[in-house]
Amino acid sequence: MAAAASLPLLQFSAHSLQPKLPTNKKFRPTFVDPLSPPASSSKSNWSCRNFAVIRCAYDSNGDGRGPGSGGGGVEDGAKSVEKIIEEKRRAELSARIAAGEFTVEKSGFPSVLKNSLLKLGVPKDILEFLFGKIGAADDYPKIPEAKGSVSAIRREAFFIPLYELYLTYGGIFRLTFGPKSFLIVSDPSIAKHILKDNSKAYSKGVLAEILEFVMGKGLIPADGEVWRVRRRAIVPALHKKYVAAMISLFGQATDRLCRKLDEAASNGEDVEMESLFSRLTLDIIGKAVFNYDFDSLKVDTGIVEAVYTVLREAEDRSVAPIPVWEIPIWKDISPSQKKVNAALKLVNDTLNDLIAICKRMVDEEELQFHEEYMNEQDPSILHFLLASGDDVSSKQLRDDLMTLLIAGHETSAAVLTWTFYLLSKEPSVLAKLQNEVDAVLGDRFPTMEDLKKLKYTTRVINESLRLYPQPPVLIRRSLENDMLGEYPIRRGEDIFISVWNLHHCPKRWEEAERFNPERWPLDGPNPNETNQDFSYLPFGGGPRKCVGDMFASFETIVAVSMLVQRFNFQMAVGAPPVQMTTGATIHTTQGLKMTVTRRMRPPIVPTLEIPAVRSDSSVNVSDISTAPDQKSEVSPSVS
Numbered sequence: 355m356a357a358a359a360s361l362p363l364l365q366f367s368a369h370s371l372q373p374k375l376p377t378n379k380k381f382r383p384t385f386v387d388p389l390s391p392p393a394s395s396s397k398s399n400w401s402c403r404n405f406a407v408i409r410c411a412y413d414s415n416g417d418g419r420g421p422g423s424g425g426g427g428v429e430d431g432a433k434s435v436e437k438i439i440e441e442k443r444r445a446e447l448s449a450r451i452a453a454g455e456f457t458v459e460k461s462g463f464p465s466v467l468k469n470s471l472l473k474l475g476v477p478k479d480i481l482e483f484l485f486g487k488i489g490a491a492d493d494y495p496k497i498p499e500a501k502g503s504v505s506a507i508r509r510e511a512f513f514i515p516l517y518e519l520y521l522t523y524g525g526i527f528r529l530t531f532g533p534k535s536f537l538i539v540s541d542p543s544i545a546k547h548i549l550k551d552n553s554k555a556y557s558k559g560v561l562a563e564i565l566e567f568v569m570g571k572g573l574i575p576a577d578g579e580v581w582r583v584r585r586r587a588i589v590p591a592l593h594k595k596y597v598a599a600m601i602s603l604f605g606q607a608t609d610r611l612c613r614k615l616d617e618a619a620s621n622g623e624d625v626e627m628e629s630l631f632s633r634l635t636l637d638i639i640g641k642a643v644f645n646y647d648f649d650s651l652k653v654d655t656g657i658v659e660a661v662y663t664v665l666r667e668a669e670d671r672s673v674a675p676i677p678v679w680e681i682p683i684w685k686d687i688s689p690s691q692k693k694v695n696a697a698l699k700l701v702n703d704t705l706n707d708l709i710a711i712c713k714r715m716v717d718e719e720e721l722q723f724h725e726e727y728m729n730e731q732d733p734s735i736l737h738f739l740l741a742s743g744d745d746v747s748s749k750q751l752r753d754d755l756m757t758l759l760i761a762g763h764e765t766s767a768a769v770l771t772w773t774f775y776l777l778s779k780e781p782s783v784l785a786k787l788q789n790e791v792d793a794v795l796g797d798r799f800p801t802m803e804d805l806k807k808l809k810y811t812t813r814v815i816n817e818s819l820r821l822y823p824q825p826p827v828l829i830r831r832s833l834e835n836d837m838l839g840e841y842p843i844r845r846g847e848d849i850f851i852s853v854w855n856l857h858h859c860p861k862r863w864e865e866a867e868r869f870n871p872e873r874w875p876l877d878g879p880n881p882n883e884t885n886q887d888f889s890y891l892p893f894g895g896g897p898r899k900c901v902g903d904m905f906a907s908f909e910t911i912v913a914v915s916m917l918v919q920r921f922n923f924q925m926a927v928g929a930p931p932v933q934m935t936t937g938a939t940i941h942t943t944q945g946l947k948m949t950v951t952r953r954m955r956p957p958i959v960p961t962l963e964i965p966a967v968r969s970d971s972s973v974n975v976s977d978i979s980t981a982p983d984q985k986s987e988v989s990p991s992v993s
């Protein structure tokens with residue numbers, strides 16, 4: 355995971371700038387994407403049509419009736435007026451984009467001069483020579499540029515307007531706000547170039563600056579030599595035997611959540627699933643990374659609150675209009691900053707204690723370190739790192755642990771939240787999922803062998819990650835001049851790779867907005883960036899691809915399967931509309947309020963059949979999807 359995007363600069367300018375109308379309306383952007391409409395009068399309609407398509411992606415009811423249709427009375431009326439106004443505002447925005455209002459295209463003075471001289475009869479060879487000397491870059495096409503005020507678009511999750519702009523400007527365009535500009539990339543081949551083929555020429559840029567206070571030089575923000583050394587140390591810790599051992603941890607943690615839901619179901623209480631998923635994944639990652647049980651599903655201890663204070667601060671900073679935390683006096687007197695500093699201190703002190711405890715354990719151990727080393731009592735990543743003799747400062751180790759805690763917590767929680775939201779909209783998918791789970795698991799906890807057979811469950815998660823990628827945008831900064839497609843770019847460009855746009859591209863995906871797990875054949879390979887040619891990037895790609903992809907896949911499969919095994923999930927009556935907002939990942943604006951009911955099946959008494967830690971190194975994520983057709987393999991339901 356990585357924080358979605360820093361828009362401080364963007365929002366700051368939004369307040370201070372008015373739109374700049376193009377001086378010459380004849381100029382049109384250079385379209386680099388087949389999606390872009392022809393420059394004709396039908397363009398406006400074209401854009402609006404596509405705008406309607408994305409609207410349904412975050413319509414809380416998915417039925418076109420919009421937010422609040424589950425409620426009633428005056429409230430509903432007010433909400434629908436609000437919705438009409440919102441729709442009008444967005445339709446206007448689409449029309450303005452389509453009309454070229456945001457377009458500024460420079461033709462390049464040298465090119466104009468050269469053409470004029472050519473027309474005056476100056477020989478072409480001489481001009482080529484002269485203009486070659488003064489820099490030929492101006493002969494390259496210009497990146498289409500969107501420019502203006504974001505006042506019309508700043509109320510929503512920022513990646514939505516980026517999608518609308520993409521439909522107009524194509525797979526790469528420049529978004530300029532006053533002195534700041536960003537390149538927005540939505541073209542798979544350009545994404546591949548930046549993330550993989552020429553990844554050395556790009557850093558984490560603005561992301562590293564924002565996350566410094568909490569992650570220091572941890573793996574996500576780190577660049578250069580620090581990143582290389584730490585990646586080499588950390589990746590081996592997530593070996594197959596470790597991930598396999600985590601499956602029982604995922605099962606136990608999900609079981610605790612099930613008990614909580616069981617209680618709510620008995621009392622007829624609705625539950626807010628987003629915060630419960632957040633607690634579930636916090637409990638899991640604490641144990642998995644440094645063998646600490648936050649037990650946040652049960653209790654709100656000081657440390658749990660401190661972790662959330664720090665996480666919220668990281669998210670707030672990524673979307674803050676002004677970096678107030680950098681103002682020297684402010685950071686000492688502001689109550690909220692004081693709270694953040696105190697929380698950060700508590701988390702750091704706790705991590706230091708855990709490191710000290712683990713060091714003692716390792717010292718007392720009769721160590722025989724090898725590739726798939728794992729301490730049975732404490733299989734955590736921290737234990738592996740210390741046992742491996744990793745030569746690292748305690749500050750760096752703390753940064754790494756903190757990074758893993760944040761990276762592995764928010765993302766998985768968001769995936770579960772949006773998966774259950776999608777399932778609540780598609781009862782037929784939920785039913786099919788439950789059939790598979792019943793057939794494969796019966797009433798058991800999932801084992802590694804089961805994961806191979808839970809193919810439809812895996813496809814549901816693949817599809818959820820397509821519709822709601824976490825994070826929706828990847829951030830980079832160019833470290834040198836480069837070519838992106840046909841466009842030259844300079845060192846120091848801030849780049850947002852919009853995974854959201856890649857995953858929602860209507861040319862690439864049939865019925866792009868539809869939640870359709872069937873689009874991924876059960877007997878096909880597990881979809882990833884390589885076999886989807888960078889048009890699907892659930893875990894990024896290239897050398898900085900997620901180190902926890904297998905961990906996260908197993909974690910979410912276990913959680914989803916165990917939850918639907920025992921419960922049905924529906925949006926609660928009168929639940930607030932489910933809309934998106936951006937932090938490090940995509941959150942809901944007001945939570946995911948659901949009614950959970952026990953499934954009408956013969957009573958299930960879960961048997962805690964925790965499998966012994968396996969060293970079956972032949973099983974991995976790709977095995978899940980390449981295993982033979984489940985129909986011929988499913989074990990009968992055990993009840």
Ligand code: HEM
Pocket residue numbers: 355356573574585757758761762763765766769824825828829891892893894895897898899900901902903905906907910
């Ligand atoms: C479903 C859950 C997850 C999703 C969707 C996800 C997604 C991603 C993505 C897209 C990236 C690439 C970021 C970029 O290129 O800028 C990434 C990087 C990373 N992820 Fe995950 N992640 C998940 C779970 C986890 C877990 C469980 C862990 C740890 C156990 C983890 C640790 C990391 C780390 C350390 C990086 C940075 C790698 C580097 O820069 O070398 N992630 N993740």
